[in-house]
Amino acid sequence: MKIVIAPDSFKGSLTAKQAADAIHTGLKRVFPDADYEIVPMADGGEGTVQSLVDATQGSFRQASVLNPLGETVSAEYGLLGDQQTAVIEMAAASGIQFVNDETKNPLVTTTYGTGQLMLDAMHHGAREIIIGIGGSATTDGGQGMAEALGVKFLDATGNPISRGGGGLADLATIDVSGVDPLVAQTKVRIASDVTNPLVGSTGSAAVFGPQKGATPEMVKVLDGNLAHYAAVIKTTLGKDLADFPGAGAAGGLGAGLLAFTDSNMEKGVEIVVRETHLKERAANADYAFTGEGAIDFQTQYGKTPMGTAQAVKAASPHVKVIGVAGNVGAGIDQLYDLGIDAIFGILPGIVDLPTAIATGQENLARTAENIARVIK
Structure with a gap:
């Protein structure tokens, strides 16, 4: 099994690399022998x-x-x-x-x-x-x-x-x-x-x-x-x-x-996709994980999860793209027709923003692990 991990940063909590590493940690608990491509992403803005x-x-x-x-x-x-x-x-x-x-x-x-x-x-x-x-x-x-x-x-x-x-x-x-x-x-x-x-x-x-x-x-x-x-x-x-x-x-x-x-x-x-060779690295992938602090209706307008989804689908049309976010907002239904197959929030319950930011790494790893268990 080949899995691409390509998130943006979770603003105020994790850099894109830290987010990717947390997802990787969770997935490895279930799929220790999978082939992983870890590609920190961004959309041209902060990070x-x-x-x-x-x-x-x-x-x-x-x-x-x-x-x-x-x-x-x-x-x-x-x-x-x-x-x-x-x-x-x-x-x-x-x-x-x-x-x-x-x-x-x-x-x-x-x-x-x-x-x-x-x-x-x-x-x-x-x-x-x-x-x-x-x-x-x-x-x-x-x-x-x-x-x-x-x-x-x-x-x-x-x-x-x-x-x-x-x-x-x-x-x-x-x-x-x-x-x-x-x-x-x-x-x-x-x-x-x-x-x-x-x-x-x-x-x-x-x-x-x-x-x-x-x-x-x-x-x-x-x-x-x-x-x-x-x-x-x-x-x-x-x-x-x-x-x-x-x-x-x-x-x-x-x-x-x-x-x-x-x-x-x-x-x-698109610049980041090109510079990281994301499409080439996503060839023959089975699953791709992306995400950022928030996923909502704005995600379709050039945000990292959408750009990532479209890039990996272009490389591997049958890949399943999974989005993870600290906040899942309104209008995500539109994203399912544009390249993202499933979206998951990572918070375990109702918490204040400082707590959510401080526990981002463990929440992301746990969510990735649970998604992997469903896949398995």
Whole structure:
């Protein structure tokens, strides 16, 4: 019997690898001689670096960068096992966790640190960068990121504009002559499931700005500034990004990456499936276990359990896919027609959240063992 174990992290409780190991522990109590493929997974969001480093026997690097407020911090990214592919979560340098109710202000917060992480990876041998762009504190259109790579953003007098979404109002010209040569040699793969355009009623400022501290008045300013920014990019580089699907992700970082790097947007889970060789490892599998902290109607929209299920079914059409979760929410019936064959909650009874988080490992192992007993 061949069993694939490919869960995402259980947020706040277990990393994807720890979750996979717990499932493995439970299954081995019933099937000690089964052939196991253990593949920690993610969907491009939080935990993607950890999962891909674990899955490829890669390593971590620390770099000194600027956070969204311009303060120096240490941020981590991963180098995959091939040592030529870096995986970065933009939130590690430019995430919402660096600001609070008093300091969050998308008019001034910057993605400069994200660009510093990318440049550090390039100078340590990476010629491909996978970048997850969720959880940002910024609405600067990726201007800060591009500045860190060597792009100059100048006002009408030829002076640099200020960083942050507010500074874009002063943008007159963009000078790419000083971009680090390694940027042109590096392929960037943007892991994002967001399809919002850069500007407009469904754009970056309107939809995501308020959670980053933007008042209604600030949203109007930011949206206008991003529209101006897009117009200057179109004039300078010939790239029309204002309405491009996904350009509004992470405060417009999607647009900045598309404008100033050799990049393309992909679904996060599909990148992880490819990098972990999940389909190849799932060949001839009999069962596959996946899961994350919660499985509900949203799971069908690019979440790890659904991406995993579809990948292993493509490799082995007859495989039975079993989902496990700390919380099983509404709307799971839809998932049974999309690739997941059964879904199980792992909690033994009614418990508070801290207890559920603290006992995740034993609950997951016990649930896997009991599912295996049913299979047996």
